[in-house]
Amino acid sequence: MRKSILCVALFLNGIILFAQTNEEQTLKEIYKSSLTNAKCYPWLDHLSNKIGSRLSGSIGAEKAVLYTKAQLETLGLDRVYLQEVMVPKWVRGEKETAYIVDNRTKINVPICALGGSVATSKNGLTAEVIEVRSIKELTDLGVAKIKGKIVFFNRPMEDAQIESFNAYGGAGDQRYAGAKEASKFGAVGTIVRSLNLRLDDLPHTGAQSYGDIPKSQYIPAAAISTNGAELLSKTLKSNPNLKFYFKQSCKQFDDVLSYNVIGEIKGSEHPENIMVVGGHLDSWDLADGSHDDGAGVVQSMEVVNIFKNLGYKPKNTLRVVLFMNEENGLRGGLKYEELAQANKENHIFALESDSGGFSPRGFSLEADDANFNKIQSWKNLFEPYLIHSFTKGHSGSDIGPLTSKTIVKAGLKPDSQRYFDYHHAANDTFDAINKRELELGAATMASLLYLIDQNGIVNTVKAQ
Template sequence: MKKVIYFLSLFIITAVSAQKTDEEQLKDIYDAALTKSKAYDWLNYLSNQIGGRLSGSVQAQQAVDYTKLQLDELGLDKVWLQPVMVPKWNRGLPEFAYFESDPGVTTNVPICALGGSVATPLGGLKANVVEVKSLDDLAILGKQRLEGRIVFFNRPMDPTNISTFDAYSGCVDQRYAGAAEAAKYGAVGIIVRSMNLRLDDLPHTGTMSYGDLAINKRIPAAAISTNAADLLSLSLRLNPDISFYFKQNCEQFDDVQSYNVIGEIKGTTTPEEIMVVGGHLDSWDLGDGSHDDGAGCVQSMEVLHLLKESGYKPKRTIRVVLFMNEENGLRGGNKYAEVAKSKKEKHVFALESDSGGFTPRGFSFDCSEENFIQVQSWKPLFEPYLIHMFVKGHSGADIGPLKDDQMVLAGLRPDSQRYFDHHHAANDTFEHVNKRELELGAASMASLIYLFDKYGVIAAK
């Protein structure tokens, strides 16, 4: 009997001593990310073999098929596709534009149609142009000044705002609602300064909305590059009678079926509690969507790979979700939340990566004060990896519909200073993603998932 007790005690001591400390677990995660990561190769395929992944496109379906295959090969406990109906918009032939300062004297400028815009008439659209800085300017100018004209929205991102996402939020209303508002005053079209802090010749697309405007009253909307916007603005000061011509061939089709791609590792002790990590699989079509949001997708897939590589057995179910249609509808995020609610699934934590594949700086959290205090207690664990920013704030668009009082929502926060140089533009391409930065981001995400899985979410009082 004494021998049995001795060997049992020895087994327990050995098992306890074999458990990793948090420092050791994070070190194993980061080491695996920097030596065994699959994320960069996955992104290479998504970007260079498939390319831009507009919702409803052939490329979007190819991305669904590819990522499901890769998740299957990771040996997860379950991988499946979740059907979702998504909008289908096609850009058509490349856009063309110029402004005319005197009869026959024209200057070509780079533009691109905004996502969801209607086409111009078959022969293009030409009219005098009126520059404004805000939606409020439309009411000041009124129908008398705007009817029959093209409205040029030229409010730039604020370069003094260190948070580039705040700078973006400060001017994106003109892109999203500009056409709907200008049409109310009889405008025949709009052009919008690209949401970009850099001066360059690349127009940046993005979604726009006509609200409840009747189809026959909708006007074409396009983005103009920052260099061209400055040139047009200067030219208008010298000659207010400038006319602007543009032609675009976009078309809106009926909704089509697509899918969220989902895979999971089943929890060992409380599998009914679900933790989500994800990004959005769709992208705009001008580039290949490497930063927005191919990077977030492969980082999220990599989280599950890293947990398996480091030998960690999660208590809770860890689920990766690659959402479809974030860019122009959020249908994937809404569908996932709808199905989760209908099945009465218990989600306790969700993490999203949708801010590019740049060097990770930390996380933002949408959570209770008690959970935020817990997060701050983990800061010393991240300091060796130069992760220092733990703030309250927005988590992510796709996980937002999951929110309730009991959940913690989080967003990876990479360095954002270069993000809007590429956002929704033709240079959002694979060569602008750094392999090591991408891997560090995935390791940071996996580390946060590990800590929340080990220590749990503090329930609201």
């Protein structure tokens, strides 16, 4: 009896060892394919340098849809198609101007309109400035001290945060909701310190929202560079009565038709189970959006290119989804989920890359304990590639709306220390991309998808 038990144990250990050996070898082949035979870097070169910025509703966004669809079609997938989605169309207009008026001296400072903002008058806006560090301060100051003034939100991203996305999240409310809240106290405009960890002269744009306040209460909102914010704050201390001038001519138009771009490989064993890998095709308009999120787009496309090069046929259906309108609406992600629900689709896994094309470090996972522990058990397979961080946390905005009875979501985590130097700014261009780092990220994504496909997920049903 004991001998039989021992034989069974040795047999099972042999199976496990064989599986691990096969997985190690496959990961080696995945990384080799990405580092020697990848298309993601030239794809991004075209997307960035031949097409350029891709704000939702723009000509650049239209061209990007057609280009990425055509490239996916060259990979011999089972299906490539477009998914209709209505998106907002906001146009920046002519370049913004701003200066500090200090004792009749004009000091120019760099600004840019925040996405979704209204314009100033044609002659611009001039008013006194009141500096605050938080939205809560508006209540403390009250209408008497704010009415008729420009509110200057000057809370920096927190330097002490090791995880730069935590620093970003801690400062983001002033950009997104600052104008809405300041308007309630009679402010005539808002200037927001750029969300950037370094001091430079580049204003960083991003989405802002007026929420449900009446259109008659909309006020213009702009971002000021970190150097400009430091200068304005310093000058205010010596002259609290100084005035600030800025002019912007942005405009919101009616929604327009756009598309998510989808490429699909049908599952060989479980076609009813769907795995998604994706990034967002749109970018802000100040640059070509190579890190945010051109990198995520081409890395997701590279995943299926790697599988095709290796002759790997997924057991589950694999979809590359290039989402439209993450930056100022999330319409693509919401539409994808709406149609997934209507078609009664079962998504078991979703992976997003939307944190830049820097060296991969691991994954941020939205999973129950059973699935998190299962993925973490593969950590040793990733260690040769310097992938070490498997944590619970936000996976991605576009895959955020996805729901199924059981679904695991993951976000690629690259080294984030330099990301906010470029995020939403005019220097988010192709020359900021490192080819090898981009390819390592694609290989890391393909490796996790391969392991999920081979081993499945733990089918725990979420409480309703």
